[in-house]
Amino acid sequence: MGMERSSVVVLDNGGGLLKAGFGGETDPVAVVPNCVGRPPSSKKWLVADQLQADDADVTGVSLRRPIDRGYLINPEVQREVWDRVFRSLLKLEDLSQSSLLLVEPLFNPPSLQRSADELVFEEFGFGSLCVADSPSLVHLYEASRPQGPAVASLVVDCGFSFTHAAPVMQNLTLNYGVKRMDLGGKALTNYLKELVSYRSLNVMDETLLIDHAKEQLCFVSLDLQRDLRLSRKSGKENILKCTYVLPDGVTHTKGFVKDLNEARRYQSLPDGTSNYTSELDSKMEVTGGQGDTDKADDRRKVDLTQNEFVLTNERFLVPEMLFQPVDLGMNQAGLAECIVRAVNSCHPYLHPVLFENIILTGGSTLFPRFAQRLERELRPLVLDAYDVKITCQENPILGVWKGGSLLASSPEFESMCITKAEYEEIGSARCRRRFFH
Structure with a gap:
């Protein structure tokens, strides 16, 4: 028996903003800070959307984040935030009847994968779980749109913790080609x-x-x-x-x-x-x-x-x-060079396709003139025979979530999940083999 669309929770668990909603919907229900904060004048910690309230004074607020440098390192704080989102914002009562599509960072270590699985199955009791990475979901969403990339794209994700240039082919992220900047x-x-x-x-x-x-x-x-x-x-x-x-x-x-x-x-x-x-x-x-x-x-x-x-x-x-971290004393390549390195890590046949299908996502791409500057920096580094085409997502903050919503409403989604029974029987590590990254 297939799952109904409304029973799939899509969660883009970003380091800065958490985006949560239901599979098949156009927009998420909640876009909230993924943290807890305590104002100096109060002993009470504000959780997620409470920090956005009209009467919330965030002057001098002390923050605790579950995610550091892109990875989930504080499960206790994450449990507080998720509890607030699932119970109060999404108004879910029985999570055992729901499936979770969780967006995880690239190259997430096995120990942190295990912590996330414990939260999903043991703390919240979801019925099943599917894990995806952000570049593949961005590609999936853009490929579904008119004149979107059909086969391959290079997703440039300027997120809260770091920036990735990730080649994606047929909805699979080519991990060997991913390049990262420790800037976000x-x-x-x-x-x-x-x-x-x-x-x-x-x-x-x-x-x-x-x-x-x-x-x-x-x-x-x-x-x-x-x-x-x-x-x-x-x-x-x-x-x-x-x-x-x-x-x-x-x-x-x-x-x-x-x-x-x-x-x-x-x-x-x-x-x-x-x-x-x-x-x-x-x-x-x-x-x-x-x-x-x-x-x-x-x-x-x-x-x-x-x-x-x-x-x-x-x-x-x-x-x-x-764009120029070296000028500011940082020993890192700039964004344009990072993109070129990612493309050059792939087969030469893919080079022209990737340069013609660069997709910008993540909140930091919202700075005015971001795409124009990136194209100016890229053009001298790319062969004249190749076109350079940069696509800005309509809403780069929600681009990953929208791809997740699309995946969660697909007929293949149920077969991609691991169930709570499977997790309890064979454990996190073996269950995770079902996911390609």
Whole structure:
């Protein structure tokens, strides 16, 4: 007897955001932080969606995450988050009647696989389990769309903990070709915290607020030297300057951008660089470089009693980590080189196909101009005979979950699962052989 679609729970258990819903649905029911947090003024821990509540003051909140560097290392915290999601948000009463499609990270060690299986079968009592990886699900979803990749694609997943460039062929991730950068959304947020704390206010304990500021204000530079010059200008001439206001706990409990129109002035910058840059240089010569002095004076006059901070070059230097980590003192290849290495690890017959079917997913790909910059970096590294085509997912945060929903509603899904009875009879390690990664 086949399972009904509504009995399959699809869980994309990300390091930053957890996405959960039912197989066959268009969108997940819950997209919540995969963590618990405790505000300084309270002894109570807030779990998942409670951190998103309108009345929740996340200033100085202490966070505990179940996932570190992409892997589930704290099952106790994960149990709290899952319990909240399954019982309160998905409103599931008898999990033994449900199957779980769980998205796990690539190269998950056997000991951590066993911990996840114990949570699924012993703590929550799911009837059956299927495990999938994010690149194969992204490919599955995009292949189901009009003009999507039919056979193979290169999925670039810029997630919370790290970034993967993963070749996928016929819905199977080619593990031997996967290349990883130890950089993701968490590292970018931490870098922004350091920059702001060094230049104006100490925000090292404001993870959720700085995460929000990063998402609202950061963008990818198409001309780094030009934007660095612009960021040194003073006053109204600096079109990159913007202000983020921290909560005061009285009139507002959430951080916000003071002037969104001001923050988006950079979008009017032309893509061409030569004329604009030379014009800028001549202006700076006329002023005698006064902009640099003004900028230094401005920073010395920062009022530390104010609950706000100003961003200029931080806005593009933070995403720059993904493209040129060496410039920021990190001994890693940039994203474009990572992609080329992943493609070159595959059979030469696949090279043109993969370069023509690059799919971007993950929250860090949402930075404005991300795809344009990546294409500019890639083009000189790829043979002229090959086309480079980059596809941005409609919603890169939900792309993996949507692929999971599609898989969970397929006729083959039931045969892909391991049941609770099988787990109890032969154990985690032997059950896991059913999954290809």
